[in-house]
Amino acid sequence: GYDFWYQPRHNVMVSSEWGAPNTFMPGFDLEEVGHLKYGREIHFWNFQKKEPIKSMYLGEDGLIPLEVRFHHDPDSSHGFVGAALSANIIHWWKDQNDEWQWEKIVDVENEPHPEWPIPVPGVISVILLSMDDKYLYLCNWLHGDIRQYDISDPHNAKLTGQVWMGGLLGKAPEVNGVKVTGGPQMIQLSLDGKRLYVTTSLFSTWDNQFYPEIRTNGGCMLMVNCDTENGGMEIDPNFVVDFGKEPNGPSRCHETRYPGGDCTSDIWL
DSSP states (O other): OOOEEEEGGGTEEEEOOOBOHHHHTTOOOHHHHHTTOBOOEEEEEETTTTEEEEEEEOGGGGSSEEEEEEOSSTTOOOEEEEETTTTEEEEEEEOTTSOEEEEEEEEOOOBOOTTOSSOBOOOEEEEEEOTTSOEEEEEETTTTEEEEEEOSSTTSOEEEEEEEOBSSSOSBSEETTEEOOSOOOEEEEOTTSOEEEEEOOOOHHHHHHHOTTHHHHOOEEEEEEEOTTTOOEEEEEEEEEEGGGSTTOOOOOOOOOOTTOOTTTOOOO
8 A cells, every 4th residue: 555545525535555564675676567566456435334345456657656645625536646667547437327437647757778688667656636627637656757637537638848867868967957867756845835845765776776876966856837827937046955965964845835835734524
């Protein structure tokens, strides 16, 4: 198991899969994917009875499904999961027969890299929905980009914004005067949808494997300004927190929270 989200008016909770601790804790081994040791299913539960309803096998489209999100609209059955290794966004919903269905709505292409024997997958480490359910945000931790999609039609995601920070593709190794060791990993969005905070550390052994300099450089946090009317994003040039300069550092940064509520803490009953 990894993540979960629930929608009480539909009496449902959805959970996802990463892998067993003895699989992912030492670091990532591609051979373990072929040995079926990483997740590729999402699970639907009766929320009140705490009983399983259905498991959806996502196959090659859904390798390592991590972050799950329902619409904030409590009457909606639409939800999404980011498949990290496949670098896809999977959309689920309840059809007119009250059956749960799924489809792939975003497919991030793997990118060639001179030092890799295979093309580099994006590794979608996180997804997030704005409070009005208009925009979906995702991070490609290995590629180094953050994307904004208009999901007003949840069956038809439209790319409306993209910014770069760190990553293995070399498109933005330094941002706001700080060398970004790592890639965009976790994000948090303000309730008004205008300020997106981004951090760079995923899991220490995976950090050390893919971004070894993070041991000495530490992580960083940046802020992205989001256009909520027309779509689009830009990195705020006046905001950066360099955790490599912490007094007891270098430190790494993972998850951000707003004390008064944010887009991943509020669920309506």
